[in-house]
Amino acid sequence: MPHRLSPMLQPGSIAMIGASNDPKRIGGMPLDLLKHFGYQGRVYPVNPKYGDVFGYRCYPDIESVPAAPDLVVLAIGAADVTAMLRRCRAHGARAAIVYAAGFAEMGGEGAALQEELEAFARESGMPVAGPNCMGFANLNTHAYTAFASVFRNVEPQPGAGRASLVTQSGNVCSTVFALMRQLGVTVSHFINTGNEACVEFSEYLEYLAQDGDSDCVVGYIEQLRDGQRFIEAALAFAEAGKPMIMYKAGQTEKGSEAVRSHTSALAGNMALYEAAFRQLNVIQGQDFTQMADLAWLSGFRQRQGGKRVAIVTLSGALGAILADKFIGAGMDVPTLPDQVQQALRDGIPDYGMVSNPVDVTGNIVNNPDFVRSVFTALASTDAIDTVVVYATGALLDRMAEPLLEVCAAHPRLFVAIDTGKATCRARLAEGGIPVFTDIGRAAQALPAFCHWLDGRAGVARWAELRKSGAAAPVARELAQLDEYRTKLLLSEFGVPPVAEAPAVDANAAVEAAVRIGYPVVLKILSADIAHKTEAGGVRLNLQDEAAVRTAFHEILAAARAHAPEARLQGVLVQAMSKGVAELIAGVTRDPVFGAALTVGLGGVLTELYRDVSHRLLPVDEHSATEMLRSIKAYPLLDGFRGRPKADVAAAAGAVAALSRAALALGEEVAEIEVNPLQVRQSGAVAIDALLLTR
Template identity: 65%
Template structure:
């Protein structure tokens, strides 16, 4: 795949002249619809229909072939069959064409014959400087320049936008692109770009995103992703969105096995690990969506993203029941509904009867009708409080109409985000939206959109990962030439600061006894072999050995068991370690994700990890503060925090060990596919942590499959 830089996509997405090969005079055909759109919506560039069948198309001269055009157009749209595409690309290149869109299906998504066609297309384009979009796509639209190269009928059926837009659509499906566009236009969202990527033979999702990150006309991007082919470029583009204060909303398909199968058959793509995608999206300040309507609502909310907001919500209603419902829903979605400070409660109580709640949710009751001036006073107090981040006002239509002027006045005077929910038919909805107060017509939709939006506002204020990613200093290290068995793996990790248990290598029973006596009983013995990853299954572990005779007997049993388990395994002896005890056991493991690179998983150690799947994920690097966040995300975190009178674990020591593990993995990342410590023993607070077992899998040679 070629990798055009962002500026090279300009003739593709904002061309000054366009030729349509396979042009038709029928606006319902794919060769006719883009010309109909270009002429209907007022494209100011030059249009060249190309088809030897017609002398004229849509009152435009129709040219017999690409060679007869009076110039090399910036962009050529190919509305022709798959088998005809590569020969036409060669003719376009000879003409000096800079960019091409290929509508045709029948390429990599269509089996061996189609794959051969796509391979030939890619091979030719790689020898040129042309930018080729597709194949198997619907085409694009630049709504700010009225560049319509799409055969999507949605532009005829959706409300036209009057002015310039700042929201771009970028999807790996043409139908999804059209569906989300239609929903968002009904919500009044104005668009800049309409882009669907097709098979991404030559230009992939990340390259379009890179363009949009630098595009002055794009402030928000709605993305639909099936597979990311260029993870590093995607992360750089997403980071640029965050750096510029732009919002990226993404829907990642393939969350279930059936969903993944559908993705494979649709674009010959494999869905990635959803848990890693979710973690990466959070770290990159991306709002992950799972619903088209939600995406449209988020795009609408994005217009208010410069307002001060966060996860602490004050709820104002005229109904105690609605206040309770909203509180439950917001808290269930990860937001906070904090109790308001007493001074603020006193201010609110001045206008609210004793039977109305003022702690949060705030029930202003129907009495607010008798004192409408109180509304502004209450909203002013909420706008100035540092105990909350956003205010959600629920009122039926007639009541919201009475409050609208005051809400708009407060919104104009303060940057805090105020949101209205109107399940009636308020006449002032447009006044409120224009005045800086978004309005929702449904409680469920409001919670669905507001919750991820407010959590995004919270994250972007405190996101340290993006800067850490840019500034972290990686100290490169090399694997030793000998196999990375447990002992050598622990030595490598210990060199980067991961605490290890006291232990020694023994190659005979006498050496094992001497080691045990030096370390102090009781001890543990484990087979030492780079070829036996699961030592317990192999009968290669003996615990709580209290004397020399027990050690001597265990040494012989372990070696015999290991040889039966894997006669070909290289056995270097046993590892003798001091028997340790603690509060809890953790697992920390790093694996190479095909999209995002080295990623970290932290969870409850031992067999419970597989049983409960209580884990937290991050893309590396991770520092001590982030490691602490990962631990607190675990459902089992109370076990480290003195659950039911148990001693508190050394959480600080665990976080330090996780951060050290991150440094070690990054130092070795070019040489390893997986590194794991399981378990990491967490002792009582102040007593530290230590590795009890560790595993390292060297990087496989390119093209070699995993076992």
């Protein structure tokens, strides 16, 4: 079934409302491009001032156009847009693009105009791109609807395009397009989204995921309006084996929204975008040149590569430089197995390194056939995924034939770096070997591409987990849960609480302490007091009955003074417990991506260090273990400097249980936080917990 954006992105006929015969005006430039590039569909300029425009018959109004157009492009003022759209729809038009600015971005009257436009789109079901949009281009069908001069300024494409652009900025779209064309990347779709009043960014991604002419997508995002739709589109790209390369602008975090829980402060807006990109195996672009390089590399995605890299050079210094750069970008440069090193040593003198990087030395010039043996050995070992060959000019030319032969026989990803002027670059690329001409660009683009290659299995696994974890929420009474009842609820899903009991008076507190065993902790019990320490509501290491009685009265007095209106349920008596480490684990609801889980180092310095890992839900034990291993403080769980080892499996189980609880309790829950989650040598327990409803 055709996608609803097909008439917009693959139109068989185009009407231009507000047509001009001036190729420098926005109503004329697209018509000039359609004529110049030989668009084979029907073109209907509309303007009562002209009889013909660029050789096309011009019509006085949309009603005079002899057939219903697939796409109408409106080059008219904002105030006239919606009325004209109604006329176009009545004439049978299937989709529209609105150039005009002066809508919601202007506020006031402009916002009212956009509301009117959105209402029309809802009522009619007609896809309307923009407003405040520079138009599109389908370069395979030559359907140019963009008023962009860049198409005239770049080398014409020799054949069908394979990469697509979708951006929330027209200038970015033009800039990255030009960079991609400089690299010889052919482009299928050129899309900028404008205000997204009626068609949101991720709907374009949906279309491109199923588009046979889009092998990858390069995008620029300022704000996603539909995070769930973006997730679905990214998973569709992943399932199709197509890279998604996205630059996210904006580094500010929504820390001002963090009112009651630490988790909200840690799960800032940008942090969750980055976490979502990693989880969905979306490549996060660092700059426009790198994004163009990645689009170019996507043409080699069928090769079998990954982040374990072998480096082959004729220079020890270059080997060291590349190793530093790749390792700094998260790649591995593993020591090669002994048998591989021995095979390399047969032709490499003793002063040449064979462990990795591999320094074949200038001696290779005297024995060029040995190059084939080097490449074959590296293509055959399971110890690496990717081979990077640094050789300049004529030296790379001498290596080209054996390199092509080995790549034809083995699927391993080989990448060359030539900072000279080798004549074999085009032949290598045709044989599946990308050639970089700059070390810095190679060191920035190749690791990102290799991480994408490695990440394909992980995103497929999460997609399956997401399907299996889509159970309906369980209705619960969640309003105003105190700490004790919160932990009881979480324990039903597998989050173990520390030994504890509530007490409404001092006698009950003493009885609970005796049952639990001294020493104990007393904490104020109130659904209205989230941060107990600040309220003077915590007493630690109480050794006997007298200490418990005194602490009970002190805690209640301090709580009443701190929060006179708070409802006090007494105190919570807990075992004075010590573990190997303390973590924070919490679920928040991000306005873009929905429920997300944060895990990190616990304690009072949590927000300062921000040593945390984020994941979109669901999270299972496997994902939770990955999260724990990714934080810098993980060595504290793994026996750092003779410390006892923590029960990481129990910690991961508790984190996964928190994910299950959040999904089961549904969207009524705004936040759940366990802080700290105490991890012991055996087991993990929730020491404190907080649940906030919407």
